[in-house]
Every structure is written in structure tokens, then in C-alpha cells.
Amino acid sequence: MTSRITHPDGYVFAKRHCLSISDFNRVEIDTLLELGLHYCAPQAQRCDHLKGALLVNLFFENSTRTQNSFEVAAKRLGADVVNMAVGSSSVAKGETLLDTAATLNAMRPDVLVVRHNASGAPALLSQKVSCSVINAGDGVHEHPTQAFLDALTLKRTLGDISGLRIAICGDILHSRVARSNIILMGLLGAEVRLIGPPTLLPADADRWGAEVFHDMSEGLRGCDVVMMLRLQLERMQGALVPSKREYFHFYGLDRAKLDLASPGALVMHPGPMNRGVEISSDVADDPDISLITKQVETGVAMRMAIIDALYAARQNGEAAHV
Numbered sequence: 001m002t003s004r005i006t007h008p009d010g011y012v013f014a015k016r017h018c019l020s021i022s023d024f025n026r027v028e029i030d031t032l033l034e035l036g037l038h039y040c041a042p043q044a045q046r047c048d049h050l051k052g053a054l055l056v057n058l059f060f061e062n063s064t065r066t067q068n069s070f071e072v073a074a075k076r077l078g079a080d081v082v083n084m085a086v087g088s089s090s091v092a093k094g095e096t097l098l099d100t101a102a103t104l105n106a107m108r109p110d111v112l113v114v115r116h117n118a119s120g121a122p123a124l125l126s127q128k129v130s131c132s133v134i135n136a137g138d139g140v141h142e143h144p145t146q147a148f149l150d151a152l153t154l155k156r157t158l159g160d161i162s163g164l165r166i167a168i169c170g171d172i173l174h175s176r177v178a179r180s181n182i183i184l185m186g187l188l189g190a191e192v193r194l195i196g197p198p199t200l201l202p203a204d205a206d207r208w209g210a211e212v213f214h215d216m217s218e219g220l221r222g223c224d225v226v227m228m229l230r231l232q233l234e235r236m237q238g239a240l241v242p243s244k245r246e247y248f249h250f251y252g253l254d255r256a257k258l259d260l261a262s263p264g265a266l267v268m269h270p271g272p273m274n275r276g277v278e279i280s281s282d283v284a285d286d287p288d289i290s291l292i293t294k295q296v297e298t299g300v301a302m303r304m305a306i307i308d309a310l311y312a313a314r315q316n317g318e319a320a321h322v
């Protein structure tokens with residue numbers, strides 16, 4: 001088991017949780033991406049590395065692709081999966097997050113995948129349970145597995161991320177995907193640009209190590225990758241954009257705006273998409289330029305890698321303590 005998570009330099013992956021991109025160093029990131037690449041091969045996706053293990057999905061916020069992706073990934077590794085129906089569970093009856101954690105912990109899962117609307121909730125849980133915890137999106141904070149799968153999608157498609165100019169566009173203020181990607185793509189040597197209206201950019205965005213633009217035609221110039229973000233209306237208090245129509249006019253990605261980027265620029269979106277709001281169908285559905293379906297496909301492989309690496313690290317850690 002160790003060999004799958006051993007970096008060529010001999011480093012053995014030892015992280016037990018996946019909570020934030022900033023918890024990982026470059027060697028750990030490369031190790032996870034290499035393992036993700038391994039799991040992209042269909043024959044590698046049938047294995048029993050987690051046979052007898054239990055993964056629990058604990059989603060306090062709605063999710064289609066992320067929850068399903070974790071379920072498929074865990075099952076392809078041979079694990080058992082329980083999807084906690086939070087809406088009909090004791091949580092709906094007022095149980096606290098920590099009581100829920102204690103109850104789940106008593107069932108001795110190996111991996112807990114948590115999505116919560118409060119930033120920091122998965123990190124808090126990780127201190128209270130004995131299993132590995134994966135952050136599947138916490139408030140506006142981070143969505144580390146999405147950034148890993150985005151990086152793996154680019155690595156599969158273009159080979160190298162270093163030197164790419166990547167534009168992250170739209171509702172950056174509410175986007176945990178943006179936060180995780182800014183850190184990860186920057187660590188991998190890409191130049192990251194943020195493009196959005198002032199109302200949808202955090203006041204301190206210029207301190208995140210990315211250049212900030214309010215005008216798509218300026219920001220997209222010379223970009224190799226254009227990552228569009230969903231307008232997260234459910235997180236907005238009050239109207240931060242005049243109207244969806246006007247938003248599309250200025251910030252929605254269509255052919256004309258994409259033509260301002262580098263020739264052959266590729267398009268990404270973490271989903272779910274608001275067609276005609278942040279992206280036109282014409283662009284989203286063009287297989288020559290859109291990586292959106294490939295992101296979903298790659299997500300399973302990347303999550304297999306993360307689950308596998310955390311699980312093996314925990315097993316190794318326990319073995320070291322007997």
C-alpha cells in the first residue's frame with residue numbers, strides 16, 4: 001500500500017485529513033496528483049484498497065456532483081458508503097454538529113466527507129473524530145478536492161500547469177472554489193488573475209497573490225484557461241448585481257469574450273452552471289474548448305486518490321503505534 005503513496009523522492013504521504021489546500025506542501029500535492037493520474041485509467045478504477053472500510057457522506061448543504069463523486073470514488077476503491085440524510089436526521093431535530101460527530105464517530109467510519117455552510121466546520125469536526133475528514137466545501141472558505149480535480153484536469157490536458165495564465169471569473173466573493181484554486185494553482189506555478197465586478201470581489205482580493213481586474217476584455221487577454229464561477233445567489237444578502245441579463249452582458253463568457261483570451265484557451269466551470277448567466281451554452285458545450293465534462297470525470301479519479309492516500313496514511317500511522 002505504501003508504494004502507491006510514495007513520492008519518487010522517497011517521501012511517504014502522511015496527512016490524515018484534507019481540510020484546506022494550504023495544509024499541503026508541494027511534495028504532498030504532487031504525490032496526490034500523481035496518484036490521481038494513476039486512477040484516471042479505467043483499469044485502475046476497479047480495486048479493493050479500501051475493502052471493509054466505511055466512508056460517510058455528511059452533507060449539510062445541497063450537492064449533486066460532489067456527493068455522487070465521493071460515493072462513486074469510494075465504491076470503486078471497494079469501500080462501503082453511507083449517505084447521511086441530514087434533512088431527515090437528528091440534525092433537523094436540533095442536534096449540534098459536535099453531537100452528530102460523536103454519534104457518527106461511534107460507528108467507527110474510516111473517512112468522513114463533510115460539506116457545511118459554516119467555514120471551518122470540517123476542521124472542527126476533524127478534532128472530534130478519530131477518522132479522516134475531507135472538506136467537501138465549507139461556507140465561502142475552501143473546496144480543496146475541487147481545486148485538486150481542476151489541477152488534475154489541466155495536468156491531464158496540458159501536461160504542465162506551471163507558466164499557465166489562468167483567469168478565475170465571476171462571483172469570487174462567495175466562492176470556496178476560487179479560494180482553493182488561487183492557492184493551488186499559484187503553488188503549481190500558474191499566474192492567476194481574478195476578474196469580476198467590484199461587488200463580487202473581496203475587498204482584500206489584491207492581497208491574495210493574484211492580479212485583480214473588473215473588465216473581462218482586459219483580464220482575459222493572454223489567458224490560457226478561463227475558469228467561470230457560478231453566481232451564488234443563495235449566499236447573497238441583497239442584490240450585488242443589477243440583473244442577470246446585465247451580468248451576462250458584462251461578465252458572462254460567450255464566444256466574443258473568449259476570443260479575447262489566448263488562441264485555443266480552455267474553459268472550466270465547477271458546476272452547477274447557470275447557463276446564460278455566467279456562461280453561454282455555446283461555449284460550455286463545445287468539446288474542443290470546454291473541460292467541464294472532463295472535470296466531472298477527473299473528479300472521481302482525484303477523489304479516489306485523496307481517499308486512498310488519507311486512508312493509507314492513517315493505516316500506516318496506526319501500524320507505527322502498535
Ligand code: ASP
Nearest residue numbers: 137143177230270271272
Ligand atoms: N459546486 C461548487 C461548490 O460547492 C461550486 C458552486 O456551487 O457554485 O462550491
